[in-house]
Amino acid sequence: MYTDSMSTPERLVEATRELLWERGYVGTSPKAIQQQAGAGQGSMYHHFAGKPDLALAAIRRTAEEMRGTAERVLGRDGSAYERVEGYLLRERDVLRGCPVGRLTMDPDVMADDALRAPVDETLDWLRGRLAGIIEEGVRGGEFSVPLDPAGTAATIVATVQGGYVLARASGSPAAFDAAVKGLLALLAPLARTV
Template identity: 55%
Template sequence: MDARTRLIASAQDLLWERGYSACSPKAIQDRAGAGQGSMYHHFNGKGDLARTALERTAHEQRAGAEALFGAGGSPLQRLVSYLRRERDVLRGCPVGRHTQDAEVLADPLLRAPVAESFAWLRTRVAQVVAEAQERGELRAAPDADAVAAAIVATVQGGYVLARAAGDEQPFRDATEGAVQMITALAVPGEEFEEEAR
């Protein structure tokens, strides 16, 4: 990897581990094996590098989710796959953790990738829910946007509960609870019930 790519990757890791406020340019440079001159050749400072790193992280997270939402299988199976996907739970969400950082929230350029990522996720989940309703897999009564908001909030809240407990189980309980709620909203169908187990 070239120096710019290493700096971005290092910033991604350190932002996830420490958050923006506790992430120093020196720590990023050390992890990247790049000097100060190299950093300032490619970026205008810590904020510019952090914004680039946050955008990259948000893009990677969206791509991972889209791989599940756009996969084969029924819409409900795709939602269940998203909820049950493997995650590094105790590290927290690589995007969501920045909602707790006052400096990120105060800077529109740093906050934008976080806000855009969650807006995309809610919209995409709502699309899959609506697809399930159109195909007759999910009852038409629930509002797709409200269901999507609940799913996203469950995942993010699950991270918080798990990190507070120092144990992944609260996250698993939360996401499995969401799976059970989605299943309860499903129109009875043997195919979904068999494949979702």
């Protein structure tokens, strides 16, 4: 997980990211962070004001990574449908869920404006990015009906996030795959082949 070249602050942020994903905010104790990072208490408090400060750095890093991963697929060449399809079908660790989406279920993160902000900003960015792609497709005549870009983007994000929930609940990625394939089956007939 960690390389020898990683600095102590980097190890602390990475450990916090993993623990937040696995355990949530309350379950991520400073001691667990220090143990996972191989760092002492003094190191942690030398680099970060405390657990909230470290959690914010970890959440921001996770949000940046999610945006980067999504943009690598959404920024490719292709029709609007092809880019949305690529996003929906990209490789994911479905049973672990979305590291950003899971934070929305953490009451301690959602109750803290600073911790909630990067989560909300990232999901808002994703909806906006998808809406822009749908809008490009509508303007370019790629769809047989004038889709509502914002509504379609919200549906795409809700399908992915809901698919994670269904997969985790059933213990099988098949539930996620069924949700994605269902949405693509609805969109595919609307997409004109160019």
